[in-house]
Structure formats: C-alpha cells, structure tokens
Amino acid sequence: MPEIRAEITANVWQVLAEEGQMVAEGDEICILESMKMEIPVVTDTPGVVRELHVAPEQVVQEGDLIAVIDES
C-alpha cells in the first residue's frame, strides 16, 4: 500500500484526514510547519486512509511515515 512520508523535518501543525476516510488524489492529509512555511502533505493516490501516524504538535523527521493509503 502506498506510504506517505515526511519530505522534511517539521512540526505537525494540523491533521486534516482521519483513519478510514476516503481521499482523492491531491487531498491534504496534514499540514506541516517548517522553514517558516505551511507545508501541505497531499496524497498522490486516491483511496482509504488505512493508517495515520501523526498528531498535532508532533515533530516528524525527514522520511518518517505519515500515512498509509489503501488503493483497493
């Protein structure tokens, strides 16, 4: 299943998706905060959010797992 990982070390500012939710290509899963900017994390694949590994205020490192999308 496609995994969405953090592309930059950041604070998690807002989590917009919930586990079990249907998402379309381009939907925002969460918004990170880093380098003075809001960095939206979007899904490239449509499907169901099977796993969500972030919560607001949490710090993610580059490469950390944010979510798993179930395409089926």
Next chain:
Amino acid sequence: MSTTGGGDVHNWGPLVGDLARRREQALGLGGPERVERQRGLGKLTVRERLDLLLDVGSWVEYGMLADHMDAGLGDRYLAADGAVTGVGRIDGRLVAVAAYDFTVMAGSMGNVGEAKIRRLRHHAVSQRMPMVWLLDSAGARIQSTSGSSFAGAGDLFREQVAMSGVVPMVAAMLGHCAAGTAYIPALADFVPMVQGTSSMALGGRHLVKAAVGEDVTEEEMGGSAVHTKVSGVADLEVADDEACLDAVRNYLSFFPAHNRERPPLRVCTDPVERRVEELYDIVPTAPRRAYDVRKVVTAVVDDGEVFWMKPDWAKNLVTGFARIGGEPIGVVANQPMVLGGALDVNAADKAARFVWLCDAFGIPLVFLHDVPGFIVGSAVEKQGIIRHGAKMLFAVSEATVPKISVVLRKSYGAGYFVMNGLAYEADYIVAWPTAEIAVMGPDGAVSIIHRKTIDALPEEEQAAKRLELAEEIRANIDPYVAAGHGQLDDVIDPADTRAAIARGLDISREKQITRPWRKHGVLPV
C-alpha cells in the same frame, strides 16, 4: 556490360541504376522484419524521426552509403552503419543531426558510424550550429571493439565537452541506451525521454546481471520515471516519439545557433505593459500560505507559454524558458507548494545547471523569489547542502547575462543571495509590498538574539515574550526598509510584474561585465 570500353561510350544507365539501388538499400534500414519490430514497440524509424524533426526538404545527408567495412562482421550489410547523419533545418535554422538506427545491429556504435558522427560534430562546431542526437542505441558495438584497441577510444565525449556552451546540444532519448549512448545525454544541454520505450544506464540489463547480479529491467533501472523524477539526469518526460521531436524543436526555438549570436526574437502580440491582476488571486498575502508559483510564471510571460525544464524533479524550485515581449528568458522561481519553497541539494543543483545553460547562450535570467532559505538540519548536511548551495551561488555569481529579480514574498538568508539578490549584479531588482528580505525569519532571529533573555524568564512567560520580541524584529522586515536604503530599485504593484520585467530587460540588453583573468574558477559540485 561494359561502361569503360574503348571508343565513345556513354553507358550511364547501369551506373546511375546501381547508385539508385544502393540508395534504395540504405533507405531499407535493417530490413522489413526489424523495421516492423521497431514499429511494434511504438517507435518510429530513424528516417520518420528525421522527417518530423526537420523542415520539409531541408535534409542534407552525410554518409548514406556507409557500411561497417569490418571484415569480422563478414558480408552482412549495415545500412549507413547504423548511424544516419546530416544537416537540416528547424524553423529555417541549420542544425546537425546524428540519429542512431536501432534496426541496424541495435543501433550499436560501429567504427564507420562513429567516424560519421565525429565528422558531424566537427561540422557543427566549425559552422556553429546546434547538434541534436536521436539516441536509440545499445551502445558500443562489442563485436568490433571487445579488445584493447579500446585504448584509442573516447574522443566523442572529450569533443562533446569542448562543444559545451559553444553550440546548443540536445540528446533525445528514443530507445534503450547503455554506456556510450548514456554518456552522450549526460554531456548534452537538454535531454527529453520517451515514456515506456527509452532508458539510459551505464550498464545495460545483461551487463548488470553479469557484473553485480541484479535482475532488473531497462525501464526500472533507467527509464524516464527514474531519470525525470528521481535522478534528475533527464529534463522532460514525453509520451511518444512525436512529442519528443516536437519538444526538441520547441526547446531550440529559445536558443541562438551558437554562443556569439543573440537568442532569436519572436513577434509578440501580448502587450508588455499588460496588467496581471490574476496575481492578486494566485498569491496569498498570508506569508506562510502556499500557492503554485507556476501559475505566476504562466500569468506573467508572453501568451502564458512556458517550456518547463526538469518539471518533475526538485519541484521546490521551478525552471523554464519563456518570452517577454518576444525575447527569450530563463525563469528561476521558488515553489512554495513543495517543501515551502525551501532550497535543498537537488533544487540547488537544478538551478545551477539552468543558470549555466542560460548564461552560456546569452539568455537573460528572471528570478522570482519566495524562499524561506536553505533547509537546515543534520539530514541536509549529510547530503552536502553546503557544497550544493555553493554551486548555485557560484553559477548565479558567474552569470553575466541580464539578471532581473522580483521578490514576491519571502527571501531569506543565502536563499536571497542565490536567487540573485542586489549584490549578485542584479540589473533590476524590485519587490512586491509583501516582500520579506532578511538574514533569517523573526522566530529564528529571536532564538539567537534574545535566547538568554527568554531563558531567564519563568517558563509560562517565555512564549509571550518570544512573540513580542519576534514582532519587534518583524517590524523591520519590510520592503520599504530595503527600498529606503536604496537596496531595491522599486516596490511594485504585483499586477505590474510583467511590465517591470520588460523594463528590466530593456535597460540591460547591452550588459558587459569584465572580471580578472583566470583559466577557470574552481567549481563546487
């Protein structure tokens, strides 16, 4: 039949007929079966490609009647020795083309074919015209060169290096290319790749299996997805051969024939004074909010036409060719939508190469700033962000073409420098009222300047104090402070961005920069 007997013999018929038969044979390429296989893969033949690339009737071929001339290959016939070479025209302008023919021994590089291409390289340089390679070749013809006579080989790359920056070089990837034919694109300026049918790798599939034991397809190893999205070796992924050849024509339309000629102007019906009010909707004034900077570029340039370079790689910075008032420009813009527009190693790499390319061929550069800086932290230090950042700094500093800067919103720290800040010989630098130029953002600055003050406070008061001090710093981060110091040439209404760039280009066309003599700088890579 005798054509050479005594007396007054004028027996031309057989001679001309023999010549026509030889031409016919060359036009038959690798034979009907292999041509069929080529088409079955969704690829065009080498001669169909030339027809699409070049203006009708402009082709002058060199060496159509070539063959392998290798006793070791016996009496088999290899049409044009697998490499069709010649000179044609694109939009009426001369271009040298070397096209490998996969239907002839997998387009392998034979001695005669390579000699033809060598001759063509020399022609392209001495006549100062762009050189285009249409690559569809398995690489070296090992059957002819497996021994140590290889010790004399390699002139093709050395000569290509000498051509770099003298004439434009394009390597179109139209098939699976390995080793030799993978280095040609590495040394070319522009590399489009056809999705699904092209690849490039230092070692082909069979060699990789033998040398390192990896079982991998050509597509997985070096297909267009790898090189346009991950490695950054190629510039553009295209759907098929037609789209690829169209991209080559379009790319060259921005370039002069050589480095001593000006880029070609085009008649422009889009008024340079056009107010671009869409920008009010495209760009949020909220400084942390992301948007798509490609929309800004498209809105500003002539007729909304942009030729993006490396659009799928290092997407936190966009590069592309466009025109303002009919004049070609190279645009470098930060992309807030990806990584907040912060610069990383790949973005710096992409920008440096693009700036060198534009500078080599006299194409003015336009920088659109919206950059929070270079990414900091241990992850990027391990990737060598300092040397990659230095490379971009080096390229922008070295460039002597007209350089125009527009600061849209943020431009912090070294990010401001590498995006062509005032000190980088910017010929015209303007900012929007939203511009924030400073060594770093207020929050970072507070942590450094007031760390002791904040640490001395009880914990519950620290956050409020931090905010208060940040606001004090923020008050000084204002385009009118920079303009007040004369460090910005103007602060502009965003809707006047197109007109401002046109003004900048107009007043810097005769730019001349003289630097101390040196053999060359020592480039950070």
